[in-house]
Amino acid sequence: MSVAEPAQQAASKPLDVSRLRADFPILQEVVNGKPLVYLDSAATSQKPESVIQAISDYYRFSNANVHRGVHALGERATEAFEGAREDVARFVNADPRGVVFVRNTTEGLNLVAQAFARPLLGPGDRIVATEMEHHSNLVPWQQVRDQTGCELSYIKLTEDGRLDQDSVEGLLRPPTRLLAVTHVSNVLGTINPIRELVEQAHEQGIVVCVDGAQAVPHMPVDLKDLGADFYSFSGHKMLGPTGTGVLYGRPELLDKMPPFLTGGSMISVVTLEKTTWNEIPHRFEAGTPDIAGAAGLSAAIRYLEAVGMERIRQHSAELTDYAQEALSEVPGLTQYGPRGEDRTGMVSFNLEGVHPHDVGTILDREGVAVRAGHHCCQPLMRQLGVAATTRASFCLYNTRDEVDCLVRGLGEVNRIFRD
Numbered sequence: 559m560s561v562a563e564p565a566q567q568a569a570s571k572p573l574d575v576s577r578l579r580a581d582f583p584i585l586q587e588v589v590n591g592k593p594l595v596y597l598d599s600a601a602t603s604q605k606p607e608s609v610i611q612a613i614s615d616y617y618r619f620s621n622a623n624v625h626r627g628v629h630a631l632g633e634r635a636t637e638a639f640e641g642a643r644e645d646v647a648r649f650v651n652a653d654p655r656g657v658v659f660v661r662n663t664t665e666g667l668n669l670v671a672q673a674f675a676r677p678l679l680g681p682g683d684r685i686v687a688t689e690m691e692h693h694s695n696l697v698p699w700q701q702v703r704d705q706t707g708c709e710l711s712y713i714k715l716t717e718d719g720r721l722d723q724d725s726v727e728g729l730l731r732p733p734t735r736l737l738a739v740t741h742v743s744n745v746l747g748t749i750n751p752i753r754e755l756v757e758q759a760h761e762q763g764i765v766v767c768v769d770g771a772q773a774v775p776h777m778p779v780d781l782k783d784l785g786a787d788f789y790s791f792s793g794h795k796m797l798g799p800t801g802t803g804v805l806y807g808r809p810e811l812l813d814k815m816p817p818f819l820t821g822g823s824m825i826s827v828v829t830l831e832k833t834t835w836n837e838i839p840h841r842f843e844a845g846t847p848d849i850a851g852a853a854g855l856s857a858a859i860r861y862l863e864a865v866g867m868e869r870i871r872q873h874s875a876e877l878t879d880y881a882q883e884a885l886s887e888v889p890g891l892t893q894y895g896p897r898g899e900d901r902t903g904m905v906s907f908n909l910e911g912v913h914p915h916d917v918g919t920i921l922d923r924e925g926v927a928v929r930a931g932h933h934c935c936q937p938l939m940r941q942l943g944v945a946a947t948t949r950a951s952f953c954l955y956n957t958r959d960e961v962d963c964l965v966r967g968l969g970e971v972n973r974i975f976r977d
């Protein structure tokens with residue numbers, strides 16, 4: 559059985575959100591006696607029926623191991639898996655030889671750190687990251703610093719949560735060899751100017767590794783246009799299953815890199831004395847991969863393509879603007895991050911005198927799911943001068959009415975804690 563994908567609509571028309579919502583079974587859930595208002599898609603998005611069905615269909619009709627079987631099911635499974643690679647490559651406009659399946663963004667970034675940066679760098683070299691990075695794009699570089707003796711510095715932020723230009727200019731020069739930067743901040747929503755940063759970095763011979771976890775779900779991403787050397791993202795934040803992620807690496811770089819994990823599938827010839835490596839991207843996919851996950855990710859990509867990434871970009875931006883405006887009316891509320899076009903997907907805030915966990919707990923009573931905490935960005939929290947924030951994040955299925963529910967819920971928090 560196959561589940562209908564949303565009919566392609568004219569790119570100029572806004573999203574028909576109420577129609578799309580019907581594709582997501584979980585959005586019909588009632589939580590604490592209230593209809594679910596899911597505003598935590600930056601943590602993980604919900605999944606449409608077509609993704610759920612693709613995973614189930616894979617196990618019902620195609621389950622076998624990939625790249626090995628000479629039998630029909632083995633071929634079906636391999637087609638599903640390699641077909642997913644083609645889908646990913648088309649979706650982000652990349653060479654399929656550069657598309658490595660990993661478990662999530664975190665694993666992709668660790669792969670770059672250990673298989674690219676660690677063998678390359680040493681004392682006298684420098685890695686540059688930014689103060690807005692998720693721990694996934696920060697801790698792996700601290701590891702490489704400790705393993706190689708290279709230096710690690712951070713691009714500073716402006717008051718409103720953008721990259722500080724003086725700091726960029728000062729650090730994108732020798733001895734920097736690698737820039738690690740997020741495309742979209744998972745706290746501030748800031749969209750960083752990746753194409754410009756890549757141009758600037760490449761002029762100085764600096765390799766650029768981008769964390770795309772919060773960008774790919776919200777906007778068209780064209781990797782040929784951006785020019786980044788490495789770009790990592792998670793399937794589960796873009797309507798796909800958990801356990802799926804992608805590392806794109808420029809094939810010329812991947813070709814020269816040793817494997818990250820070793821074992822089955824990633825080899826060419828093994829003797830008792832030594833082993834030669836498989837071609838890319840298989841060299842970086844040791845062991846049995848998440849084949850069902852890849853089938854689900856394919857379905858997610860087809861769903862996103864049918865809706866249209868340009869319209870999703872507009873919807874995310876409009877909802878973020880609407881939320882920023884609505885939240886500015888809430889007494890005692892401080893918002894973080896820039897205002898403007900270089901911002902999308904989420905709003906982070908604090909209510910004076912109320913801990914974000916209390917905010918989240920009271921909102922949950924109202925059926926509103928948000929995230930409260932440091933969002934895996936402890937250094938950024940220190941920069942903001944807070945221990946934690948509350949974050950409401952959006953996806954293509956969210957509506958203005960849901961933002962209104964959030965604002966009403968915050969009124970309730972204020973009534974309990976502040977009035």
Ligand SMILES: Cc1ncc(COP(=O)(O)O)c(C=O)c1O
Nearest residue numbers: 662663664692694744769771792
């Ligand atoms: C900007 C950013 N980078 C990396 C990650 C890590 O993603 P994953 O847990 O899928 O590896 C996240 C997850 O929230 C994120 O928001």
